[in-house]
Amino acid sequence: MKDANTVVLPRLALTEVSVEDPWGEDHGTAPDPATDTLRWRVAAWLVPALVMGALCLVRAGEPARSRGEVAIWSMAGSPLMRWxxxxxxxxxxxxxxxxxxxxxxxxxxxxxxxxxxFAPRVGLLAGVIFALLPTSTRYAQEAQPYALTVFAAVLATFFLVLAIDRPKFGRFAVYGAAVLVLGLCHGLALLLLAGHGWAVFAFRRGVAGRWLVVAFLGALPAAAAPVLLGEQPGAQIARGSDPSLAVLAATPRELFGVTALGVVLLGLALFSLPLRRSAAIYTAWAAVPPLVLLLVAQATPVWLPQFLLFTLPAWATLSAVALARARARWCVAALVAIALLGVPVQVARWEPQGPSAGHEQAREDR
Incomplete structure (x- = not known):
């Protein structure tokens, strides 16, 4: 009797889906040795800044439009603004x-x-998507604290990533300083700490104690400021509204500038739902603060889309993670579509008596 033929199976390579990446989220976003060079990493910083800077300059010298900006302009002669x-x-x-x-x-x-x-390609897409959002340009051209709040939120998250990657005293100290700036720019933006805390406790529990101390110290001045300045507690919160179904339905338009654009970005973000740390940080940044604000709004009228502007960078990045899996021509087409969707909003914003002018003023008068 002859032995049965021996079947030799080839050695299987390690699966692409690891324990840290159970959904294969790195597919299409892993650094490519041919393109992951210094110039592409520089481009991920430089190109979004150039696009945003160019859009900021379009009609930037127009008179004040919003009620909040008029109030800021009226302080031009005060000691605070004199310098x-x-x-x-x-x-x-x-x-x-x-x-x-x-x-x-x-x-x-x-x-x-x-x-x-992620990768330079994702960074480039994320930065450009953020720059093309109509609300990014709008609040960049208003002398209000929202633009500074968004910057402080990105800065705090940037230093959080550095701190939890290498938990050094100096990195946590800089993170605490960024949190302090965030709270002083807008108190409700400290809801970002809820997202940061979720990411820390989920993925870096070893530094949770240090994070709690630094986050508390950074947020403390913002909590104490109303008392020191003699303001009534909840004065800023009273500017919001109750989160009725109509108000919640209007949130994508107010937050992203165009309802269709908000639907597109939210849809893309669904394809970046994470089980891996990198995307989880952004998901917590984008989703946790609105959920906390919604819970708080059940007790006090605090809901206002402007209070969530600091989540825009997270939504832009989650969209970029999903979009980066497509071919380059589809990425370009998506960026063009985002830009075109925002053009009517940008044009209407500077109309002397545009159809949305009355609605905008009425909303800000509440």
Whole structure:
């Protein structure tokens, strides 16, 4: 009797889906040795900043439009603003310069952070998507704290990533300083810490104690500021509204500038649902603060889409993670579509008495 033929099976390579990446999220975003060069990493920082800076300059010297910006302009003669006015003047461009610089720096950081956590291609897409959003340009051209808040949120997340990767005292100290700036820019933006905390406890429990101490110390000045300044508790919160179904349905339009654009970005983000740390940080950043704000709004009228502007970088990056899996021509087509969807909003914003002017003013008067 002859032995049965021996079947030799080839040695199987390690599966592409590891324990840390059970959904294969690295597929299409892993660094390519042919393209993952210094110039592409620089491009992930530089190109979004150039796009954002160019968009900021379009009609940046127009008169103030929103109620909040008019209030800021009325402070031009106050001691707080006098040094700024003496250096740059009182023109619209001068008073908006700080917000424009903050948003431009935020776009660069969005690209740089995504390039670090994913790949340069993802960083480039994330930064450009953020720059093309109509709300990014709008609040970059308004002398209000929202642009600084977005920048501080990206900066805090950037230093959080550095701190949990290499838990050094200096890195946590810089993270705490960024949290302090975030809270002073807008108190409700400290909801970002809920997302940061989820990411820390889920993936880096060993540094959770240090994170809690630093986050508490960084947020403390913002919590104490109303008391020190003699403001009534909840004065800022009263500007919001109850989260009715109509208000919640309007949130994508108010947050992203166009309802269709919000639906597209939210849909793309669904394809980046994470079980891996890099994407999980962004998911926590994008989703946890709105959920916490919604819970708080059940007890007090605090819901306002502007309070969630600091989540825009996360939504842009999650969209970029999904989009980066497509071919280059589809990525370009998607960016063009995002830009075209935002054009009508950008044009209407500067109309003397555009159809949305009354609605905009009424919403801000609440």
């Amino acid at each position: 700024w006015v003496e250096v740059l003047g009182t023109s619209g461009l001068a008073l908006r310069a700080l917000a424009m610089l903050a948003t431009t720096a935020a776009a660069a950081l969005v690209g740089g952070l995504a390039a670090r956590l």
